[in-house]
Amino acid sequence: MGEFDLIQRFFQRPAERNPLGVGDDCALLAPRPGMQLAVSSDMLVQGRHFLPDVDPRLLGHKALAVNLSDLAACGAQPLAFTLALALPHGDADWCQSFSQGLLALADAHHCELVGGDTTQGPLNICITVFGEVPAGQAILRSGAQVGDDIWVSGSLGDARLALDALLRQHMLPAPVLAQARQRLEAPTPRVALGQALRGIATSALDVSDGLLGDLQHILHASGVGASIDVRATRQLLAASRHPLMRAVASSRIDACTLAGGDDYELCFTAPGAQRAAVEAAGRVCATAVTRIGNIEALPGLRVFGPQGERLPQRWPGFDHFA
Structure with missing residues (x-):
């Protein structure tokens, strides 16, 4: 399974709120009038943040959850996220479970996957999440x-x-x-x-x-x-x-x-x-x-x-x- 097959099969979804999403060079995000954009990134590295035998479905959930938690701390509403994923090899079963856990939590919070990157290497997950909060009301x-x-x-x-x-x-x-x-x-x-x-x-x-x-x-x-x-x-x-x-x-x-x-x-x-x-x-x-x-x-x-x-x-x- 090639890189682009992997993306299309497990991570590409129609964009709902954003005119450009997975498949374009950039995602376009436009917070509503009177709102500020809240942005946060977190990286999860195997052996440092999770054990090798973790259920990939739970790992997908946690990878997004730790980013949504940052939005929560600022009082922000989730909008979208990007996923940068390094994989040792293109394991379809692993990707299926990981994407199911990841996207189930994303759907629960109406947070769209709008882009990212994949590469071969030691298992490493980096998510950048975007949210919005009324201007001047973020909790700091x-x-x-x-x-x-x-x-x-x-x-x-x-x-x-x-x-x-x-x-x-x-x-x-x-x-x-x-x-x-x-x-x-x-x-x-x-x-x-x-x-x-x-x-x-x-x-x-x-x-x-x-x-x-x-x-x-x-x-x-x-x-x-x-x-x-x-x-x-x-x-x-x-x-x-x-x-x-x-x-x-x-x-x-x-x-x-x-x-x-x-x-x-x-x-x-x-x-x-x-x-x-x-x-x-x-x-x-x-x-x-x-x-x-x-x-x-x-x-x-x-x-x-x-x-x-x-x-x-x-x-x-x-x-x-x-």
Whole structure:
């Protein structure tokens, strides 16, 4: 199967909103009047971002999900995406499953595949996603204010728990591993919640490299500090609520929830007066939201334990080159 046969068979679709799509040298995107274009790129590399035995359908889902999560963090609505794909060889079965997972999520968010590139090489997936947001309403990292609450959507830490088990760093009961692995391999981009938080949240980002490491980006951009309460963050590990995991050590929970990464949940800030609005947005979007701390004037990030004791900073965020 040749390169152009592969594209036509698995990835070429009629364009709906854009006059040029797959098959032309460029895609033409035109945001609606009064809207700004939001653009983000993410790369997934085998052995670094996913294991060689991952189900290609789930990999297709995740490849787009991690990009949609970036749009969600800005409160943007998805429009379109491009796909650059390096493949060791043209495996039709693999491409069929990968494209099905990828395009099913794209259809769910009305996000069109409008171009890209394919080449032979080690498995590498790079997606650039385009969205639109009302001009001046994008949620940025730089808007956190002293006194704001810090919130997290959904659950945190299950992806790290699953990865550690798959790498044989610890054992998990089979039902727990299956539940946690779903969070690792098929994250849910919080697109609807991101849009619902426009005008409510003062800052936001998606949690991809660990909560504490990612939260530091908000603190640096906003020129503020923060305190986090582990009594709240320990409730975010969904697997800890499984009957077979009730005795899980708090140190493992903290490692997963505070520095796990690969969660693709939203971490955001909002004024205390907006608590009811945040909770209402979560209900409308069928997404749990948990208040985990506060923005403070004192620079730095402080983590406090169940008894109010300050915990040592031993949870660095993920860094590809560290």
